[in-house]
Amino acid sequence: MTVLLIVLGAAVGAPLRYLADRAVQARHDTVFPWGTLTVNVAGSALLGFLAALPAQGPVMALAGTGFCGALTTYSTLGYETVRLAEEGARFHAVANAVASVVAGLGAAYCGAALAQAL
Amino acid sequence: MPDMTDRPIDPDVDLHVPAQRAELHWPVPAAIAAGGALGALARHAAQTALPVEVGGFPWATFLVNVSGCLLIGVLMVTITEVRRAHRLVRPFLGVGVLGGYTTFSTYVVDVQRAVAAGAPVTGLVYLAATMLAALAAVAAGMWLTRRVAGVRAGAGAR
Numbered sequence: 001m002t003v004l005l006i007v008l009g010a011a012v013g014a015p016l017r018y019l020a021d022r023a024v025q026a027r028h029d030t031v032f033p034w035g036t037l038t039v040n041v042a043g044s045a046l047l048g049f050l051a052a053l054p055a056q057g058p059v060m061a062l063a064g065t066g067f068c069g070a071l072t073t074y075s076t077l078g079y080e081t082v083r084l085a086e087e088g089a090r091f092h093a094v095a096n097a098v099a100s101v102v103a104g105l106g107a108a109y110c111g112a113a114l115a116q117a118l
Numbered sequence: 119m120p121d122m123t124d125r126p127i128d129p130d131v132d133l134h135v136p137a138q139r140a141e142l143h144w145p146v147p148a149a150i151a152a153g154g155a156l157g158a159l160a161r162h163a164a165q166t167a168l169p170v171e172v173g174g175f176p177w178a179t180f181l182v183n184v185s186g187c188l189l190i191g192v193l194m195v196t197i198t199e200v201r202r203a204h205r206l207v208r209p210f211l212g213v214g215v216l217g218g219y220t221t222f223s224t225y226v227v228d229v230q231r232a233v234a235a236g237a238p239v240t241g242l243v244y245l246a247a248t249m250l251a252a253l254a255a256v257a258a259g260m261w262l263t264r265r266v267a268g269v270r271a272g273a274g275a276r
Contacts, residue, residue, distance in 0.1 A: 002199040007160050014154020014218045015147035021131040022142070033128045042220040046258055048230065049222035065162055065224075070154040072222035074183040075190035075212075078252040081262065082125045082191070086203070097249055104226040112230065 001104050002061045009066020011086055013043075032092055033080040036073065041107045043072035048108030052115035125225040129190065149206045153214015157186075161219050176228040179221065180248055186220035187252040191259020196244045205216050221227035 021035030021043075028034055047068040050060060077100055084093035122163030126132030140191050168178035193212055197203040225248055264270070 002164070003159065006158050009222050010154045010158030010218050011151040013140060014157075014214055015150045016148050017132055017217060018213050019142075021128065022133070022272040025128065025133045031134070035131060036128060043223040044226045047227050047254035051227050051231070065165075066158055068223040069161060070158050070218040072121050072224075073217040074225065074248075074252055075216040075256075076128065076220075077184040077222060078183075078187040078256040079129045079190045079194055080127050081253055082256040083125070083129075087127070097253070099227050100222070101226075101245065101249065104222060105229060108223075108226045108230050 048111030143147025154218030
């Protein structure tokens with residue numbers, strides 16, 4: 001059952017990451033990977049919210065492990081950061097890593113605060 | 119601002135790359151969904167095998183993220199510099215499997231949990247170690263693949 005819920009959540013989260021990335025990228029013209037940053041921050045806020053409820057069992061499998069886990073990505077973040085550095089955009093590379101961590105943590109804490117306020 | 123090349127910064131969607139501006143056809147999100155589900159299951163298996171102790175270092179998520187970063191480095195150099203791949207390879211393996219396998223949300227919530235459990239040093243060490251190891255893993259995956267395939271950095275697919 002847990003496995004099925006994870007599969008369902010991930011089968012929605014992963015394509016949503018791709019579609020959100022496309023939508024964000026279509027709205028700006030810089031090399032900075034805003035799309036990945038957006039999905040990572042949104043997924044961190046949602047998982048921070050779920051973890052603070054605290055959501056457990058099937059809800060966590062579906063929405064946490066499955067959906068948030070697949071909506072967010074470290075491999076794309078890592079690759080983008082290394083590619084920016086390789087292209088000589090060292091400031092963008094460092095900014096991408098730092099902004100992802102700072103914004104992701106901030107979003108998770110905001111999500112947790114919202115869960116506690118409810 | 120760096121020069122635009124035909125190789126993407128964002129491996130999933132980089133609309134500066136003409137081939138990635140193509141119309142969206144359903145096989146692409148379908149391949150991503152299937153790959154994402156497989157990747158998430160692999161991550162879940164790792165997290166079940168190596169559960170996090172309260173206030174402990176989240177080894178499973180650390181190893182998942184770092185290994186996923188090594189593999190994206192290998193994959194992206196292989197399909198952008200070494201050989202042309204079928205158009206669903208990147209959506210399935212890169213966006214789907216590796217994107218679903220690695221996770222950013224669990225990483226930040228792991229840090230939050232370590233701090234809440236009274237282990238802020240563990241949380242901060244994990245925060246920095248994951249980022250540094252992930253970037254080193256991407257670079258190592260790219261370097262190794264270029265070495266093995268005998269291509270120079272920045273060469274296009276032949």
